[in-house]
Amino acid sequence: MTAVAASAPRARGKSRTRQVLPYVGMAVVVIYCLVPFYWMFVSAFRRPEDQFENSVLPAPWSVKNFSAVFKPGVGFGRALLNSLVVAGLTTLITLLVGTFTAYALARLNFRFKNAVLGVIIATSMFPGISLIIPLLKLFSDIKWINTYQAMILPTLSFALPLAVWNLTAFFRQMPFELEQAAMVDGCTRGEAFRKIIIPLSAPGVFTTAIITFIAAWNEFIIALSMVNKKEMQTATVSISKFTGAYGFDQPFGTQMAAGVIVTVPLVIVVLVFQRRIIAGLTAGGVK
Amino acid sequence: MTTTTAGPAAARKRRRGDVQGSGRLAVTLLSPTFIVLALVVGYPVVAALRESLYQRGQGLDANGFVVQGDKFVGLRNYTDIFTGPNSHAFWNAFGNTTFFTVVTVVIETVLGVAMALIMSRAFRGRGFVRASILVPWAIPTVVSGLLWRWVFQADGIANAIIGRQVLWTTEGFHAKLAVIIADTWKTAPFVGLLVLAGLQVIPRDVYEAARVDGAGAWQTFWRITLPMVKPVLLVAVLFRLLDVLRMFDLPVVLIGLHKDSVETLTMTAYDEATNLRYGPAAAYATVLFVYVAVVAYTFVRLLGADIIGEMRQPRAARPVRPKRKPLTVPREVTT
Numbered sequence: 001m002t003a004v005a006a007s008a009p010r011a012r013g014k015s016r017t018r019q020v021l022p023y024v025g026m027a028v029v030v031i032y033c034l035v036p037f038y039w040m041f042v043s044a045f046r047r048p049e050d051q052f053e054n055s056v057l058p059a060p061w062s063v064k065n066f067s068a069v070f071k072p073g074v075g076f077g078r079a080l081l082n083s084l085v086v087a088g089l090t091t092l093i094t095l096l097v098g099t100f101t102a103y104a105l106a107r108l109n110f111r112f113k114n115a116v117l118g119v120i121i122a123t124s125m126f127p128g129i130s131l132i133i134p135l136l137k138l139f140s141d142i143k144w145i146n147t148y149q150a151m152i153l154p155t156l157s158f159a160l161p162l163a164v165w166n167l168t169a170f171f172r173q174m175p176f177e178l179e180q181a182a183m184v185d186g187c188t189r190g191e192a193f194r195k196i197i198i199p200l201s202a203p204g205v206f207t208t209a210i211i212t213f214i215a216a217w218n219e220f221i222i223a224l225s226m227v228n229k230k231e232m233q234t235a236t237v238s239i240s241k242f243t244g245a246y247g248f249d250q251p252f253g254t255q256m257a258a259g260v261i262v263t264v265p266l267v268i269v270v271l272v273f274q275r276r277i278i279a280g281l282t283a284g285g286v287k
Numbered sequence: 288m289t290t291t292t293a294g295p296a297a298a299r300k301r302r303r304g305d306v307q308g309s310g311r312l313a314v315t316l317l318s319p320t321f322i323v324l325a326l327v328v329g330y331p332v333v334a335a336l337r338e339s340l341y342q343r344g345q346g347l348d349a350n351g352f353v354v355q356g357d358k359f360v361g362l363r364n365y366t367d368i369f370t371g372p373n374s375h376a377f378w379n380a381f382g383n384t385t386f387f388t389v390v391t392v393v394i395e396t397v398l399g400v401a402m403a404l405i406m407s408r409a410f411r412g413r414g415f416v417r418a419s420i421l422v423p424w425a426i427p428t429v430v431s432g433l434l435w436r437w438v439f440q441a442d443g444i445a446n447a448i449i450g451r452q453v454l455w456t457t458e459g460f461h462a463k464l465a466v467i468i469a470d471t472w473k474t475a476p477f478v479g480l481l482v483l484a485g486l487q488v489i490p491r492d493v494y495e496a497a498r499v500d501g502a503g504a505w506q507t508f509w510r511i512t513l514p515m516v517k518p519v520l521l522v523a524v525l526f527r528l529l530d531v532l533r534m535f536d537l538p539v540v541l542i543g544l545h546k547d548s549v550e551t552l553t554m555t556a557y558d559e560a561t562n563l564r565y566g567p568a569a570a571y572a573t574v575l576f577v578y579v580a581v582v583a584y585t586f587v588r589l590l591g592a593d594i595i596g597e598m599r600q601p602r603a604a605r606p607v608r609p610k611r612k613p614l615t616v617p618r619e620v621t622t
Contacts, residue, residue: 025405026416033419033476037426039444040434052440054447097319104316108309116317123328127533127579129553130572131327133560134334157327160320189312218427220536221557236429240540252437259430266425274418281477282484 037263044257051253065257075230076258079238083262085148086223086234087216090155094163094212095205102167103193107179117168124161131157132225139226150226151234155219159212166211169283170204171197207280210273214266235262332576338569339364357566364570377571379547380555384578386463387551388531391470396524398471399478404512406479407486417483420476428473432540435469439541456541462548466538470531478523485519486512521590528586532579552578 046053047062069076104110105117135154136145144150174197182192198205223234233241239258242251270277341357342364368377406416423431438445439455446452455465489512497507513520535557538549544558552575559568 022405022408022410023412025408026412029402029405029416029476029479030419032472033423036431036434036438036472037422039438040430043437052442054444093323097323100316101320104313108313108316110310110313113313120320120324122583123324125529125579125583126328126332127553127572127575129533129535129556129560130335130569130576131331133556133565133568133572134331134338135327136560137338137565138334153327156323157331160323160327164320214425218429220427220429221553225557225560236427236536239433240429250436252433252440255433256437259426259433263426263430266427267422270421270425271418274414274421277421278417278480278484282481 037267040256040259040263043253044260046253048253065253066261068251068254069258069261074238074242074254075233076235076238076261078231079233079235080261082148082232083217083235086151086155087213087219089148090152090159090216091209091213093152094156094159095209098160098163098167098208099198099205102164102171103197105164105168106171107176107197117165120161120164124158124165126157128154128158128221132222136225144226146227146229146232148232151219151223154222154226155216159216162215163208163212166208166280166283167201167204170201170208170280173204174200203276204280207273207276210269210277211280214269217266335569335572335576338565339573340566342566343563360566364566365574367567368570368574376550376555377552377574380550380552381578383463383549384532384534384551384553384575387466387470387534388528388582391467391474391531392524392527394467394471395475395478395527396520398475399523400482400516400520402476402479403482403486403516404508406483417480420480423473424477424480426473428536429540431469431473432537435465435472436541439465456543458546458548460548462542462546466541466549469541470534470537473537474527474530478527481519481523482516485516489515521586525583525586528582529579532582533575 042056042058043051044065045061045063046058046065047060048064048068050059050062053059068074101120105113131154135150139145139147139150178196178200179187179189179192182196183189187195218236219234220236220240223237224240227233227237230238235258239255239262242255242258340359340361342360343357368374402420406413406420426434436456437443440446441452441454445455453461455461493511493515494507497511502510533553534551535553538546538551539554542549544550544554552571556568556571556575559565559571
């Protein structure tokens with residue numbers, strides 16, 4: 001901070017505060033975003049007996065909470081696997097189906113294009129609960145409760161519109177000359193799509209995959225409604241149902257440890273691909 | 288007959304008038320998505336409407352025998368919700384949902400815009416700030432609910448900091464406040480992110496012109512910045528509105544079910560459904576659905592939020608496919 005001020009010798013008084021102020025603001029933003037997360041992290045590494053201490057760092061660091069998460073009875077490993085399967089398959093299906101639609105919406109001229117896009121976006125706005133209730137009844141009738149498909153299918157209701165919206169923005173960005181050149185060279189529309197557009201849009205598809213995966217991974221109400229067997233619970237449901245040793249006590253240490261386990265991979269992915277994720281998140285909103 | 292001759296002719300036609308050929312291809316490409324959405328959205332919406340007119344369970348017929356199964360009750364589920372003996376549950380949930388929506392969206396918008404303005408001013412370390420802004424977004428709502436429940440424990444860090452004993456996660460206004468704080472923490476940065484992206488496409492010379500004309504910081508903000516980020520801001524706010532209206536995970540995990548002070552419409556509907564009262568549950572869900580639709584429609588109509596965005600522009604140049612599309616502004620946010 002002082003280096004910045006020193007490098008601008010004329011900066012004094014008012015203009016100096018003006019230079020420093022954005023950094024103070026930035027620090028506030030960073031603290032606002034990270035401190036609660038930090039608290040979860042620190043709490044996870046306390047010994048269970050120090051759980052209610054409020055020191056900034058755990059006095060002796062301990063991984064007891066983490067070993068408690070993976071105790072055989074908890075079934076958290078299985079829950080993680082379930083989450084991976086549900087979110088992974090949802091992402092895969094979403095991309096397979098959504099890419100074609102997004103391509104059509106971004107690159108082809110046809111009637112009712114805006115209406116089609118509007119309808120697709122609108123479907124993602126339906127409150128999940130109004131979709132879950134009939135599906136819950138249907139799935140109980142056909143004995144699908146406690147299956148992966150009972151979680152994946154309803155998740156598509158918000159994942160697919162999200163992906164289509166995102167991908168459309170990416171496809172629209174690519175210069176139109178690309179396909180035209182390919183078609184002049186004798187490609188058909190389909191070949192141009194497969195050989196030119198798909199490879200070039202790989203970054204966009206990848207970004208969409210990350211965003212879809214995170215959205216599906218964080219899903220709660222569908223997994224909560226469609227599953228009542230412990231072995232089929234996803235991680236988010238499993239964490240919310242951890243029970244402590246004594247009746248009404250919530251095992252916060254264990255929950256914070258589980259929270260860290262669920263969150264840290266996402267946070268790492270987000271940090272590594274942050275620019276792309278931001279591009280994806282703002283793709284639809286900002287032109 | 289015509290089909291046999293249509294082959295080559297159609298091919299020629301396709302080459303001339305691109306729209307028809309594209310139309311057919313478009314239908315092929317769009318159909319998988321529409322089939323999926325019809326199954327996972329279309330069917331449930333229709334089924335919920337139907338379901339909401341039925342009541343399930345056991346009744347006695349005229350001879351005193353138990354009758355199982357669904358019974359058509361017309362609008363009775365709806366009238367029960369609005370005026371029946373349990374109507375207070377609905378009005379309470381309706382009030383909470385509306386309260387949360389208004390309060391959190393206002394706070395998140397103000398905070399989000401403030402964050403975006405801060406970030407747009409900073410030159411160094413912007414990448415770091417942007418990365419940290421994504422952290423609350425990436426954390427599952429359930430985990431953030433637990434995290435805040437832990438913070439708001441009776442002997443938790445929140446009380447230690449304010450030096451008072453507040454029972455946050457019990458009934459009462461505190462519980463509402465806890466939900467608002469937790470929700471704001473998770474989503475205000477996201478609003479900030481979108482607004483920041485909107486700020487960055489504002490050309491710099493506009494600000495320079497304003498400065499030359501002697502506009503103050505406050506004036507510049509109201510007259511230039513805000514109007515120019517308005518489209519992005521509206522989309523962000525619309526998304527938040529729709530999200531809060533269907534809020535479920537956060538209050539359930541942070542406070543719990545069956546708490547009057549935080550019960551939302553989704554929670555009430557969920558509760559009915561898990562008790563196998565599908566009819567009333569569907570009625571609740573349908574009311575919520577209509578509420579969401581009305582809010583979205585009003586918002587888009589009144590304020591003109593443009594979700595489809597630049598989709599409209601190519602439309603003006605529709606008849607001929609534009610040879611050169613004007614280069615759009617690079618969308619990726621620059622560091």
